Amino acid sequence: MIRKLANADKETVLELLNRQPAENLFIIGDIEAYGFDDPVTLWGDFNGDGQLVAVLMRYFNHFIPYAPSLEKLDAEGWGRIINLDGRMRQLSGLDMLVRQVMPYIWQPLKTKQTCCYAQREAALPLNGQGQQKDVRMLFPEEAEKMVRLRASIPAFHALSEDHHLLQRNMEKGISRSFYVEKDDRAISAASTSAETRSAAMIVGVCTLPDYQRQGLATSCLIKILAALRAEHKTACLFYDNPDAGRIYEKLGFQSIGHWIVARYG
CATH class of the missing domain: 3.40.630 (Aminopeptidase)
Incomplete structure (x- = not known):
């Protein structure tokens, strides 16, 4: 029933x-x-x-x-x-x-994407080598800064975001972001979503094209992992890029299955 x-x-x-x-x-x-x-x-x-x-x-x-x-x-x-x-x-x-x-x-189905789903246990040690000192934590009132960054990256063009909703989720403690800034704009970031008492989903790992391959997104990711580890939270994420998968594996993520996102209308 x-x-x-x-x-x-x-x-x-x-x-x-x-x-x-x-x-x-x-x-x-x-x-x-x-x-x-x-x-x-x-x-x-x-x-x-x-x-x-x-x-x-x-x-x-x-x-x-x-x-x-x-x-x-x-x-x-x-x-x-x-x-x-x-x-x-x-x-x-x-x-x-x-x-x-x-x-x-x-x-009618518009698009369907299948991703690897991986998790990193909170108790795993974290190697912070290469972590950038200029990684900052995003405050709720700065949510629009994160929305603008993602809107500038082709991979996120299908994502429609409302900075008011993002700000509300940050204020509720179910989302947080760390980012690198240059010339008063965010150029790289990593965020969490759907944080619970024991786990968090990592999303929005990205860097503007002109600043890629400098380890900036990895530095933001390490910052988030350190914060989650301190709170004894398991980190989870999706990926469909083999290069990204290899980076995540080096950071201790292990695959736990596959996840489908199907969009309609």
Whole structure:
């Protein structure tokens, strides 16, 4: 049986999600930040014994399904919920799950990207060699500086960002950024997203084309990893570039699967 979840279900939901905390970082992070209220909506699938076996989350127009195994995933049921809701523009999640749901989506698919999903345990030692002294922490009121940097980089052109939302997430403690500045503008950065009590997703690792291959983004990344390690948080990230993958492996990241981002509308 599928039904909408409420705050009374929080303990049950987190018990299921925390079986794979890295894989469920986005869902856990949004629950910690917003609870079960707008912009977050959650649905749960319960078996005949009343046990929660799968979850679907909507964050604004972004949906993420989760089940611990394919046998417990009602792909058609989740597809029906998404279609009836009518707000979906992005579907993402673990490769094995999203591929099962996609055939039931009515909307035309625009793009689909598959990335490696990796994590770095907080207890691992961190080699800060090459770390730049001019890496700065971004303050919430400077959020527009990060939005302008990403908008200047081709790989981020498909990303539409609102600096007000970024600022709010920074103020809530679910996002932070470190950056390098030159001539009063950010030229390289790395950020976190969906931070929880135990983990954080690293996003937006980037450098303006004219300043690449100087180790600037790696320096920002090391700064973030040091901060997360001090707080005993596991670092997670996506990548689809083999060169980036080799850098992440040197920093202690290990692959834990694949993640699909499918965009619609």
